[in-house]
Amino acid sequence: xSEPKFDVAGIGNAIVDVISEGTDxxxxxxxxxxxxxxxxxxxxxxxxYGVMGSAIEVSGGSCGNTIAGLAALGGTAAYIGKVxxxxxxxxxxxDIRALGVDFTTAPATDGPATARCLIVVTPDAQRxxxxxxxxxxxxxxDDVPEDLIKASAITYMEGYLWDPPGAKEAxxxxxxxxxxxxxxxxxxxxxxxCVDRFRTEFRExxxxxxxxxxxxxxxxxxxxxxxxxxxALQSVRKDCKFAALTRxxxxxxxxxxxxxxxxxxxxxxxxxxxTGAGDLYAAGFLFGLSKGADPVTCGRLGSIAAAEAISHYGxxxxxxxxxxxxxxxxxx
Amino acid sequence: xSEPKFDVAGIGNAIVDVISEGTDxxxxxxxxxxxxxxxxxxxxxxxxYGVMGSAIEVSGGSCGNTIAGLAALGGTAAYIGKVxxxxxxxxxxxDIRALGVDFTTAPATDGPATARCLIVVTPDAQRxxxxxxxxxxxxxxDDVPEDLIKASAITYMEGYLWDPPGAKEAxxxxxxxxxxxxxxxxxxxxxxxCVDRFRTEFRExxxxxxxxxxxxxxxxxxxxxxxxxxxALQSVRKDCKFAALTRxxxxxxxxxxxxxxxxxxxxxxxxxxxTGAGDLYAAGFLFGLSKGADPVTCGRLGSIAAAEAISHYGxxxxxxxxxxxxxxxxxx
Numbered sequence: 001x002s003e004p005k006f007d008v009a010g011i012g013n014a015i016v017d018v019i020s021e022g023t024d025x026x027x028x029x030x031x032x033x034x035x036x037x038x039x040x041x042x043x044x045x046x047x048x049y050g051v052m053g054s055a056i057e058v059s060g061g062s063c064g065n066t067i068a069g070l071a072a073l074g075g076t077a078a079y080i081g082k083v084x085x086x087x088x089x090x091x092x093x094x095d096i097r098a099l100g101v102d103f104t105t106a107p108a109t110d111g112p113a114t115a116r117c118l119i120v121v122t123p124d125a126q127r128x129x130x131x132x133x134x135x136x137x138x139x140x141x142d143d144v145p146e147d148l149i150k151a152s153a154i155t156y157m158e159g160y161l162w163d164p165p166g167a168k169e170a171x172x173x174x175x176x177x178x179x180x181x182x183x184x185x186x187x188x189x190x191x192x193x194c195v196d197r198f199r200t201e202f203r204e205x206x207x208x209x210x211x212x213x214x215x216x217x218x219x220x221x222x223x224x225x226x227x228x229x230x231x232a233l234q235s236v237r238k239d240c241k242f243a244a245l246t247r248x249x250x251x252x253x254x255x256x257x258x259x260x261x262x263x264x265x266x267x268x269x270x271x272x273x274x275t276g277a278g279d280l281y282a283a284g285f286l287f288g289l290s291k292g293a294d295p296v297t298c299g300r301l302g303s304i305a306a307a308e309a310i311s312h313y314g315x316x317x318x319x320x321x322x323x324x325x326x327x328x329x330x331x332x
Numbered sequence: 333x334s335e336p337k338f339d340v341a342g343i344g345n346a347i348v349d350v351i352s353e354g355t356d357x358x359x360x361x362x363x364x365x366x367x368x369x370x371x372x373x374x375x376x377x378x379x380x381y382g383v384m385g386s387a388i389e390v391s392g393g394s395c396g397n398t399i400a401g402l403a404a405l406g407g408t409a410a411y412i413g414k415v416x417x418x419x420x421x422x423x424x425x426x427d428i429r430a431l432g433v434d435f436t437t438a439p440a441t442d443g444p445a446t447a448r449c450l451i452v453v454t455p456d457a458q459r460x461x462x463x464x465x466x467x468x469x470x471x472x473x474d475d476v477p478e479d480l481i482k483a484s485a486i487t488y489m490e491g492y493l494w495d496p497p498g499a500k501e502a503x504x505x506x507x508x509x510x511x512x513x514x515x516x517x518x519x520x521x522x523x524x525x526c527v528d529r530f531r532t533e534f535r536e537x538x539x540x541x542x543x544x545x546x547x548x549x550x551x552x553x554x555x556x557x558x559x560x561x562x563x564a565l566q567s568v569r570k571d572c573k574f575a576a577l578t579r580x581x582x583x584x585x586x587x588x589x590x591x592x593x594x595x596x597x598x599x600x601x602x603x604x605x606x607t608g609a610g611d612l613y614a615a616g617f618l619f620g621l622s623k624g625a626d627p628v629t630c631g632r633l634g635s636i637a638a639a640e641a642i643s644h645y646g647x648x649x650x651x652x653x654x655x656x657x658x659x660x661x662x663x664x
Binding site for chain 1: 352353381382384385386387388389390391400418419420423426427428430431445646648650
């Protein structure tokens with residue numbers, strides 16, 4: 001097995017976030033499910049955007065955020081995802097390439113526009129997301145280059161890929177190539193509603209395909225349909241070589257080869273917007289893992305990257321993550 | 333003269349800002365003039381965007397920011413400016429309407445794309461701007477509705493309108509309508525390089541057309557080609573009924589009917605990005621003026637709105653300006 005060219009290759013829904021502030025009353029009045037990611041069609045996207053406040057646009061997508069964070073930490077990364085050849089597609093492409101990420105998926109030249117996620121951030125820093133998948137839904141197995149997956153130590157994918165049908169096939173193709181090449185496969189469960197939609201398939205994936213699983217408390221309990229976090233923890237220990245389970249301010253619990261480690265959250269002076277906390281945790285963890293760090297160091301890297309993400313609007317890192325990690329005395 | 337429907341109607345270049353962080357070395361290497369607004373063509377825009385870091389997109393344009401700030405303070409406002417019917421044009425339109433601003437200028441259906449301002453913010457919080465005017469350059473006198481200008485207490489315009497030829501004509505048409513209807517005309521000099529380009533015309537405007545002039549120290553000294561701030565101050569006293577001259581952390585100096593008032597800057601805990609400081613100062617000042625506040629209160633309103641703008645990335649207000657003003661004990 002040759003030395004990998006990339007630490008991580010990510011496959012995800014390529015999305016531009018449209019972020020505005022709003023109240024709980026706004027969510028209720030406009031039937032937006034608080035704290036969740038809800039899929040919407042183009043008409044609903046137009047309607048909701050019409051009532052949202054003034055916004056900022058910033059490249060997003062769960063896996064895109066993770067890959068951006070990994071690159072910001074100094075890792076080598078590639079991204080696979082579908083945009084259209086429109087202005088928001090150019091924004092997404094520019095931003096991920098500007099971080100040094102290899103992104104060469106051909107944009108769609110017709111059909112739906114680049115995907116948008118309409119995010120309303122409430123004063124309690126929670127984000128409620130309404131996603132119009134648009135061009136992202138057009139990802140197919142043909143968009144997964146075999147060479148790229150073979151050349152990546154870890155292939156990382158988001159559960160959200162189960163929503164558009166072709167993207168799921170792309171996921172399975174990539175997982176097959178990665179394992180045949182002796183590489184690792186990683187999955188984030190993305191969202192507890194997403195787990196509700198695809199529980200059976202995700203449980204099979206965790207058992208058969210996934211070497212490194214990311215989930216938060218709600219997602220992992222939903223996956224195994226259990227009432228306590230510990231019950232979910234004991235189940236995932238049997239299924240996956242590595243699992244990183246995030247618990248917001250309670251930190252994270254890591255499974256590594258059957259052993260359990262508990263890692264504190266990083267203190268944050270002000271939580272402004274929790275968008276991207278999980279995505280950036282995964283970035284830190286995968287960065288550590290690809291550099292051969294021990295599981296607790298991987299978890300601390302995740303916590304540091306997540307803490308940076310929630311201290312500002314938008315899910316991509318704004319501070320110099322490499323310097324931040326160095327300041328905390330973590331040499332990787 | 334009937335009661336005005338709008339406190340302020342603004343005419344400006346409708347621009348979406350693309351904001352990224354960069355170093356002084358980046359500016360030098362890419363020949364970006366620090367602290368200035370430089371006009372660029374489409375090729376240069378593509379080239380510069382290609383080397384810029386990952387960015388956020390947020391509605392901007394000097395006059396657009398002022399009008400947004402005025403609406404956020406509780407004023408009634410209209411905006412006139414040209415976008416294209418593309419994604420960034422939709423973003424601009426959505427954001428300004430979401431603040432309750434009347435914006436009905438018909439978008440261009442062909443020709444150049446919506447204007448973009450590529451902004452690099454250096455660690456000293458200065459912004460260096462490269463503007464591709466695109467569709468904004470297509471504004472003509474036909475885009476200025478006579479009824480709207482007549483129905484506005486103040487018509488506010490940016491010096492930048494002198495760059496695209498048709499927009500200058502739109503400006504002059506609006507000034508004529510406003511004065512015929514007994515309304516006030518206001519101008520911001522925009523930028524000292526802009527003053528360099530149009531000094532003779534701007535000096536005539538100040539003398540003959542402008543009731544309320546906004547300028548910073550550099551701009552007003554450049555306008556009158558004098559070496560001291562005081563010399564510029566004495567000149568503008570003769571030309572304009574009102575002038576508000578901003579001096580960054582040294583506050584502002586206000587001329588009102590020949591009298592001079594000195595107003596302190598509002599303290600800011602951290603200056604992150606000075607983009608929009610002047611635009612938001614004008615918003616506060618015009619809001620006060622339209623509500624009949626005294627000149628010093630107008631200046632303080634300007635200082636408060638400017639202080640909010642420089643404490644975050646992007647030129648549009650993020651905090652609740654109305655509440656902020658109330659907290660400071662300013663009743664208008």
